[in-house]
Amino acid sequence: MDIKTVRQSFPILDQEVNGHPLVYLDSSATSQKPASVIEKLDEYYRGYNSNVHRGVHTLGTKATDEYEGAREKVRRFINANSTQEVIFTRGTTTAINTVATSYGRAKLGEGDEIVITPMEHHSNIIPWQQVAKATGATLKYIPLQKDGTISLEDVEETVTGNTKVVAVMHVSNVLGTINPVKEIAEIAHRHEAVMLVDGAQSAPHLKVDVQDLDCDFYAFSGHKMCGPTGIGVLYGKRTLLNDMEPFEFGGEMIDFVNLYDSTWKELPWKFEGGTPIIGGAIGLGAAIDFINEIGLEEIEAHEHRLVDYAMDRMREIDGLTIYGPEERAGLVTYNLDDVHPHDVATVLDAEGIAVRAGHHCAQPLMRWLDVSATARASFYLYNTEEDIDRLVEGLQKTKEYFGDVF
Structure with missing residues (x-):
């Protein structure tokens, strides 16, 4: 991977912030967008902006072809068995809420269990809290090891014959922990529970094969993988999705509407009520093209080198605590003694360095x-090793500044 060529694909990186060249280290929150994605969005809105599926005119046909073409790109990207298993959503949050509402509330009752972990993003906690409150099901947590990992022995002890849903993030957005979701899915299925994987932090960085993972549902967002905001994906096994009722009703998702009853379209459209996120889906397709051109294996290897380098350099700073396991995805979460994280981020921003x-x-x-x-x-x-060097320099300045203050 030619990092110089890659960086030239991202127009936003060629700027100064507060008088310094921008160092963007907040891709877990949202990634930057390559020119090819921006141009694809511009092409749609300038050239063939139209609603999909509803018209037979030229612009509508072009928009529909591009929209459904993006669905096929997603199918190949995660190796889903069929495009019927690929549902476009507003993002990971909407995807998880779809499963919680259309599956969890319909299938669970008193005595049933939902199993998650304490490391989950709120988007994979709150929906299940609400399901538990609505159905009488019990919410259980797989305990974490001291380094922020999950042991399969603890999974075996937590998942029981009463467990109906196991919902676990693939990669932690805080600790960088890469969870053994394939093995967790096997344990869940042994107890006849379904497995949902929050893939928001894995789909942009790791090769994902949903058939190999054998997860029942997999959710991710476009904006974290070089795509636009407001577009995401819910993958679900066709047998489960066919058995689920939609929770958003209106145009596009219907088959026949009568005065007192209606029927739904087939998958995936029964879960895509209203005008869909057309430009977002087309932009996501362009982002997948961009990622595929570079190769996820190359991206993963590059990030692995960066995080190893970052861990080594950041350990040079006295008073800095790093959280999470040694083996991790491409992020480092940390605290500097006696300095609030918001103050750390503010000083770094003054140096042109964006962190969360x-x-x-x-x-x-x-x-x-x-x-x-x-x-x-x-x-x-x-990102580059030079970006990490700038981060370390900025953290040293932060430490010196607050040392002088105190």
Whole structure:
């Protein structure tokens, strides 16, 4: 992978922030967009903006072909068995809520169990809390090891014959932990439970094969993988999706509407009520083309080198605590002694370095770590070792500044 060529594909990186060249280390929140994706969106809105599926005119046909073509790109990207198993949503949050509402509330009752982990993003906690409250089901948590990993022995002990849903993130957005979701799915299925994987932090960075993972549902977002905001994907096994009722009703998702009853379209459209996110889906298709051209194996290897380098360099800083396991995805979450993460991020921003600070939509995990907040540097295909050097220099300046203050 030629990193210089890759960086030239991202127009936003060629700028100064606060008088310094931009170092963008917040890709876990949202990735930057290559010119090819921006141009594809521009092409749609300038050249063939139209609604899909509803018209027979030329623009409508072109828009429909591009929209459904993007669905096929997603199918190949995650190796789904059929495009019927690929549902476009507003993002990972909507995808998980779709499963929680259309499957969880319909299938669960008192005595049933939902199993998740304390490291989950709020988007994979709150929907299941609400399902438990609505159905009388019990919410259970797989305990974490001291380094923020999951042991399969604990999964075996937590998942029981009463478990109906297991919902686990593939990669932690805080710790960088890569969870053994394939093995967890096998345990879930042994107990006749379904397995949902939150893939928001894995689809952009790791080769994902949903058939090999044998997960029942897999959710991810376009904006974290070089695509537009407002577009995401829910993969679901066709047998399960066919058995689920839609939870959003209106145009496009219907087959026949009578005065007192209606029937639904076949998959995937019964879950895509109203005008879909057409430009977003087309942009996501362009993002997949861009990622495929580089290769996920190349991206993963590049990020692995970066995170190893970052861990080594950041350990040079006295008073800096790094959270999470040694083996991890491409991010480092940390705290600097006696300095609030928001202050760390503010000083870094003055140096042109963008990092994330806060609870990262993972407040239960923050309590498990015994902190109120952390700072996070996350890497993607356009980052370099020089970016990490700038981060380390910025952290040293932060430490010196607050050392002088105190």
